[in-house]
Amino acid sequence: MSWLDKIVPSIGRIQRNDRRTSVPDGLWRKCPKCDAVLYLPELEKHHNVCPKCDHHLRLTARKRLDWFFDAEGREELASDLQPVDRLKFRDSKKYKDRLTAAQRATGENDALLAMRGTLDGLPVVAVSFEFAFMGGSMGAVVGEKFVRAATLALEENIPLVCFSASGGARMQEALFSLMQMAKTSAALEKLKQAGVPYISVLTDPVYGGVSASLAMLGDLNVAEPYALIGFAGPRVIEQTVREQLPEGFQRSEFLLEHGVVDMIVHRQEMRERLGCVLRKLTHQPLQGEADTLEEEPLVEDEVLLDDELRDAER
Amino acid sequence: MNPNYLDFEQPIAELQAKIEELRLVGNDSKININDEIGKLQEKSKKLTESIFRDLTAWQVSQLSRHPQRPYTLDYLDSVFSDFDELHGDRHFADDAAIVGGVARLDGKPVMVIGHQKGRDVHEKVRRNFGMPRPEGYRKACRLMEMAERFKMPVLTFIDTPGAYPGIDAEERGQSEAIAYNLAVMSRLKTPIIATVVGEGGSGGALAIGVCDELAMLQYSTYAVISPEGCASILWKSAEKASDAAHAMGITAERLKELGFVDTLIEEPLGGAHRHPYDTAERVKESLLASLERLESMDTDELLERRYQRLMSYGSPT
Numbered sequence: 001m002s003w004l005d006k007i008v009p010s011i012g013r014i015q016r017n018d019r020r021t022s023v024p025d026g027l028w029r030k031c032p033k034c035d036a037v038l039y040l041p042e043l044e045k046h047h048n049v050c051p052k053c054d055h056h057l058r059l060t061a062r063k064r065l066d067w068f069f070d071a072e073g074r075e076e077l078a079s080d081l082q083p084v085d086r087l088k089f090r091d092s093k094k095y096k097d098r099l100t101a102a103q104r105a106t107g108e109n110d111a112l113l114a115m116r117g118t119l120d121g122l123p124v125v126a127v128s129f130e131f132a133f134m135g136g137s138m139g140a141v142v143g144e145k146f147v148r149a150a151t152l153a154l155e156e157n158i159p160l161v162c163f164s165a166s167g168g169a170r171m172q173e174a175l176f177s178l179m180q181m182a183k184t185s186a187a188l189e190k191l192k193q194a195g196v197p198y199i200s201v202l203t204d205p206v207y208g209g210v211s212a213s214l215a216m217l218g219d220l221n222v223a224e225p226y227a228l229i230g231f232a233g234p235r236v237i238e239q240t241v242r243e244q245l246p247e248g249f250q251r252s253e254f255l256l257e258h259g260v261v262d263m264i265v266h267r268q269e270m271r272e273r274l275g276c277v278l279r280k281l282t283h284q285p286l287q288g289e290a291d292t293l294e295e296e297p298l299v300e301d302e303v304l305l306d307d308e309l310r311d312a313e314r
Numbered sequence: 315m316n317p318n319y320l321d322f323e324q325p326i327a328e329l330q331a332k333i334e335e336l337r338l339v340g341n342d343s344k345i346n347i348n349d350e351i352g353k354l355q356e357k358s359k360k361l362t363e364s365i366f367r368d369l370t371a372w373q374v375s376q377l378s379r380h381p382q383r384p385y386t387l388d389y390l391d392s393v394f395s396d397f398d399e400l401h402g403d404r405h406f407a408d409d410a411a412i413v414g415g416v417a418r419l420d421g422k423p424v425m426v427i428g429h430q431k432g433r434d435v436h437e438k439v440r441r442n443f444g445m446p447r448p449e450g451y452r453k454a455c456r457l458m459e460m461a462e463r464f465k466m467p468v469l470t471f472i473d474t475p476g477a478y479p480g481i482d483a484e485e486r487g488q489s490e491a492i493a494y495n496l497a498v499m500s501r502l503k504t505p506i507i508a509t510v511v512g513e514g515g516s517g518g519a520l521a522i523g524v525c526d527e528l529a530m531l532q533y534s535t536y537a538v539i540s541p542e543g544c545a546s547i548l549w550k551s552a553e554k555a556s557d558a559a560h561a562m563g564i565t566a567e568r569l570k571e572l573g574f575v576d577t578l579i580e581e582p583l584g585g586a587h588r589h590p591y592d593t594a595e596r597v598k599e600s601l602l603a604s605l606e607r608l609e610s611m612d613t614d615e616l617l618e619r620r621y622q623r624l625m626s627y628g629s630p631t
Contacts, residue, residue: 081630086572089561091548140628147625169516169538171548174562175574178538179627181517182524185493186500186624193501209538212477212492212517231488231517232479240479250484260487 031055033226047267056224056267058204060106061113061130064163068126068271074117077125077152078145083110086140087174095172102133110141111166114149116158120275120287125153128163129210136166138210139173143180146214150187150198159197159278164215168208181213188217197281199274202229202252202261220277221261223252224270229260320376322365326584329358362584369533372556374565375541377533378512379475382587384594385444386413386428386471389511392594393601394419394426402453406486409450411442411478412522414457416466419601425461427454427522428471431512444513445478448491451521455495458502467505467605470522475540477518492521499524500624501617505608507601509579510534510566511586526620527604529577530566531593533585536574537564577604 029038034053043050047067048057065074089095103109111133116125127149129136146162153160169177191198200218202211204227212231215221223229230250238245248254255261265273275287319327333354336347369377377383390397394417401408414427429446432438454470461468477488499506499522508525514536530536539547541559546552569575577600582589608616 084630086628087561087563091558091561092550143627144629171539171544171562173628174538174564175536175569175572176628178516178520179574179624181493181520182496182500183624183627185496186524186621189497189500190621192497209517211489212521213496214493216487216490216493217497230484231477231492232484236479237481237484241481243481245481249481258485258487260490 029057031057049267054266055226056204058131058165059267060132061108061111061128061163064128065113065115065126068128068161068163069115069117069119069124070121072118074115077114077116078148079109081109081141081145083139083141085172086176087172089172089174091172098134098172106130106133108133110139110145111136111170112138112142112145114145116149116152119271119278122275122278122282122284122287123156123158124161124278125149125156125158126161126163129165131165131167131205134170135168136164136210137168137170138166138177138180138184139170140176140180142170143183146180146184147187150184150191153198154187154191154194154196157194157196159199159282160191161199161201161274161278162214162218163201163203164206164210165203166206166208166210166215168210178209181209184214185217188214192217192219197278199278201265201270201274202255203227205229207231207233216260218262219281220263222270222274223255223261223264224267225252225264227252229255318382320373320380322369322373322376326358326362326365329354329361333358359583366583366585370556371535371559371563371565371568372541374533375513375535375555375559377585378535380585380587381433383473383512384586384590385473386426386430386511388590389428389471389594389597390417390426392591393598394424395421397426400453400457403449403456405449405452407447407449409442409447409453410440411444411446411474412450412454414454419469419598419605422605423464423466425457425466425468426471427457427468428511429474429519429522431473442478444474445476446474446518446521447478447480447483448486448488451477451491451495454522455491455498458495458498458506462502462504465504467507467608468502469601470506470508470525472508472510472514472519472523472536473512473534474515474518475513476515477521492517495521496524500621503613503617505605505616506620507604507608509597509600510536511597515540524620524624526608526616526623527576528574529579529597529600529604530569530575531579531586531597532566532581534566535559535564536566536569537562 027040031050033055036052048059083099085095108130111130114127197219199220200215202223206215206229228250252264316327336351397417399415413430417426429444430441431444432441458468506525507527508523510530516538541555542552544558545554566578570578579596579600582592586593
């Protein structure tokens with residue numbers, strides 16, 4: 001075998017492997033959109049946004065809130081709540097076993113994490129869905145935690161932010177789960193009546209009972225780029241209408257076009273954009289400025305957003 | 315096989331067919347066979363009783379979808395009087411899968427809103443099999459807010475497989491329409507009574523189902539997802555629908571035990587569809603009793619009670 005032969009097949013092999021998705025666990029991850037193989041520490045530095053194509057990969061609830069809040073003065077809320085198997089539900093596996101497995105895999109008690117803290121000095125209550133915990137499905141604990149966070153925001157008159165990522169209601173909790181839609185919506189209505197801001201940030205994916213309740217009730221509905229958001233899943237729709245779904249159907253950009261979300265915000269800009277909006281809604285001066293609002297920085301922001309949108313369209 | 319009878323009702327259907335046959339013979343000849351018919355009818359009654367004594371959750375689910383079961387407009391006919399149907403969401407269209415309007419219950423003005431399925435093929439399609447689009451929920455919301463202004467109680471009738479999963483529905487914000495209704499109903503300053511008369515299909519049902527009192531007909535169901543849907547996701551096979559129906563506890567009886575249902579309305583022997591007028595009487599009785607309880611409260615008390623009711627769902631005790 002010549003020295004050339006030794007090198008050429010090995011290059012071929014690497015390329016083939018690359019396409020076959022066999023990315024070793026641990027250090028590498030593959031971008032689901034552009035198929036680029038990404039070095040994990042590098043990816044995490046970008047908050048799980050693909051540096052090649054700008055695709056927003058999923059983020060754990062804890063990492064998201066960790067990055068969202070200021071480092072100092074944060075407190076987790078209702079962390080002691082544990083899910084209860086009220087129906088002794090059992091399909092191919094016991095619900096109890098599914099819960100234990102999900103808890104072990106994610107290190108969380110259930111699919112919602114709630115915290116209070118500050119965002120560039122502005123007090124905020126925020127909750128985030130853990131998609132890796134049974135698809136971020138909403139059961140009684142998710143509903144209860146959400147309501148407690150909303151109640152705290154109401155009592156202290158501070159804004160509430162929710163990062164949703166969920167497949168919908170948790171079937172194993174049957175009607176208890178369905179009623180969380182009404183429960184969370186009722187709590188949000190109290191905030192609305194009292195004029196306490198609520199921003200719903202939709203991240204990939206948001207469907208079913210979560211989409212049809214707390215996630216759509218924001219004073220602002222904000223989406224991350226290219227997230228899948230809808231009531232019914234694409235497969236169910238395809239089976240019902242028996243036609244091919246249009247390109248880009250149920251993506252954030254589709255929702256913006258149809259008037260469902262106010263804006264699409266890149267993850268890197270999220271803190272700053274939400275901070276800017278919340279400071280206006282709560283009549284606080286612009287961050288870092290004691291004087292009255294100035295127009296300039298806002299204009300810059302809008303230019304940035306336009307760029308992102310163009311990027312997203314690409 | 316008689317299509318007006320479900321699988322497990324077929325023995326009743328056969329007996330009924332025999333009775334009909336005898337009647338025809340009786341008309342023709344001079345032989346007195348009334349005794350015989352009477353006996354058979356007694357037998358049919360016993361048979362129905364024994365079949366309906368122990369229905370599985372899946373059988374109840376099938377009954378709740380029985381094609382002859384009374385729908386909202388039937389109740390509007392038999393329970394209420396002086397009904398004026400009101401159409402349209404004022405934004406896009408009128409959705410025939412939800413009907414609503416002002417009517418009188420024992421003379422008293424009320425707002426009635428409910429899902430509506432169709433009877434024949436043409437009507438089924440027009441009413442989209444009782445699966446509303448966003449404009450249906452927005453019409454319902456408009457009528458509820460109108461009821462609040464004119465101090466009328468809102469009486470809803472739930473009977474839907476679910477909100478419509480279609481491209482147009484998504485484009486017009488199906489999720490938002492449902493979510494908005496949930497929020498509005500939680501603070502509507504007038505009593506809301508929901509009655510599940512057939513299928514209570516998930517968010518599509520709840521979007522007109524937030525209430526002060528919930529009643530369910532004996533053979534109606536209320537679930538977070540259809541048994542078939544649940545089975546195909548969790549069991550990876552829609553064939554397991556009967557297991558899923560049992561596991562989720564979707565029947566009126568089970569949901570009463572779990573504390574979701576205030577009034578369980580017993581159905582006449584053989585189900586609501588065999589004796590629609592008798593059923594209507596019972597529904598009316600239930601509505602009047604609920605109204606009497608709720609109208610004794612002042613508005614603040616009513617709203618606080620509704621809020622606490624919502625907060626109690628699945629809260630740690």
